[in-house]
Amino acid sequence: MLADIVEHLLCPVCGHDVRLDAGALRCGNGHAYDVAKQGYVSLLVGSRPPGTADSAEMVAARADFLSAGHYRPLADALAECVQLRITGAERGEGDAFRGDRFSAPPDAAAEEAYGSGSVGSERGAGSAWRQAGHATEPLIVDAGAGTGYYLATVLGAVDRGIGMAFDVSKHAVRRAARAHPRIGAFVADVWRPLPIRGGVADVVIDVFAPRNGPEFRRVLRPGGAVMVVTPAADHLSPLVEELGLLSVDEEKDRRLARSLEGFVAAGRRTVEFDLELAPGEVAGVVRMGPSAWHTDAVELAERISRYISRDIVKKREKVWARAAFHLSIFETEPGSRDVP
Numbered sequence: 001m002l003a004d005i006v007e008h009l010l011c012p013v014c015g016h017d018v019r020l021d022a023g024a025l026r027c028g029n030g031h032a033y034d035v036a037k038q039g040y041v042s043l044l045v046g047s048r049p050p051g052t053a054d055s056a057e058m059v060a061a062r063a064d065f066l067s068a069g070h071y072r073p074l075a076d077a078l079a080e081c082v083q084l085r086i087t088g089a090e091r092g093e094g095d096a097f098r099g100d101r102f103s104a105p106p107d108a109a110a111e112e113a114y115g116s117g118s119v120g121s122e123r124g125a126g127s128a129w130r131q132a133g134h135a136t137e138p139l140i141v142d143a144g145a146g147t148g149y150y151l152a153t154v155l156g157a158v159d160r161g162i163g164m165a166f167d168v169s170k171h172a173v174r175r176a177a178r179a180h181p182r183i184g185a186f187v188a189d190v191w192r193p194l195p196i197r198g199g200v201a202d203v204v205i206d207v208f209a210p211r212n213g214p215e216f217r218r219v220l221r222p223g224g225a226v227m228v229v230t231p232a233a234d235h236l237s238p239l240v241e242e243l244g245l246l247s248v249d250e251e252k253d254r255r256l257a258r259s260l261e262g263f264v265a266a267g268r269r270t271v272e273f274d275l276e277l278a279p280g281e282v283a284g285v286v287r288m289g290p291s292a293w294h295t296d297a298v299e300l301a302e303r304i305s306r307y308i309s310r311d312i313v314k315k316r317e318k319v320w321a322r323a324a325f326h327l328s329i330f331e332t333e334p335g336s337r338d339v340p
């Protein structure tokens with residue numbers, strides 16, 4: 001566990017500082033949290049509703065899907081946004097990524113759909129970051145990190161900084177701990193107060209995860225940002241229609257803004273690309289979508305089975321679908337409550 005990460009942590013029971021000592025994180029009040037042999041720490045306190053955490057099987061399926069690279073363009077787009085944010089802060093450009101590219105209105109979004117842009121690296125830029133008045137490495141918090149896939153991609157692109165991965169599933173967190181050397185991974189319920197200091201995070205990323213707006217505000221530095229990935233209306237079209245699943249609800253934009261009350265919407269980018277799936281991957285991709293799509297697992301499995309056994313699907317051997325996401329950026333702005 002990196003010392004840089006431990007210094008940001010607080011005891012989830014009493015809120016005191018913790019230190020790493022003899023294989024555990026310990027606070028001055030005698031609370032201790034063992035570092036598991038896989039490198040993660042459970043900071044889960046209290047009870048939570050059963051069945052909310054992903055099982056080992058679900059996590060393994062998701063890890064396989066992600067490692068096949070299907071959502072790589074999304075991870076790269078997120079990484080690019082975070083990198084611009086960090087680089088802009090370093091230069092003292094508060095709204096460095098309010099360029100046309102990220103503030104395009106929804107109508108123009110299709111035109112700026114993700115291409116094959118590359119993310120440059122900036123070796124040795126950590127010292128420039130420090131010279132710009134930042135005492136510590138940039139900190140990126142992933143609330144609901146799953147296997148750590150997105151956070152690892154972000155850290156790779158930013159080329160410095162540290163990441164904290166929180167997820168309520170220990171199976172996911174086990175993987176997140178190994179996803180990148182600069183990740184600290186913790187089992188925690190992101191609906192509860194996060195066990196970290198206030199005002200320490202530069203960016204909070206939230207990919208299809210619960211949004212704890214008040215906590216995001218608390219943990220972010222002044223000028224920090226939340227980057228939220230949500231499915232767009234036509235995500236997994238035409239697959240969701242073929243399977244008779246509900247489309248993404250139209251209230252979701254309003255719910256997104258409401259969940260991040262007190263933040264200022266600072267830009268939105270649409271990320272779209274084609275997916276070429278093996279029949280066996282269909283169930284996995286649907287289960288990673290909105291929960292409304294997979295409330296009845298048995299019925300869903302039957303529909304998928306019928307769909308992929310249809311002649312036309314068999315002949316093509318691959319299932320095609322369109323992946324479509326919104327990457328929304330929200331900034332902290334003290335005193336402002338205008339969230340459109």
Ligand SMILES: [Zn+2]
Nearest residue numbers: 011014027031
């Ligand atoms: Zn304590």
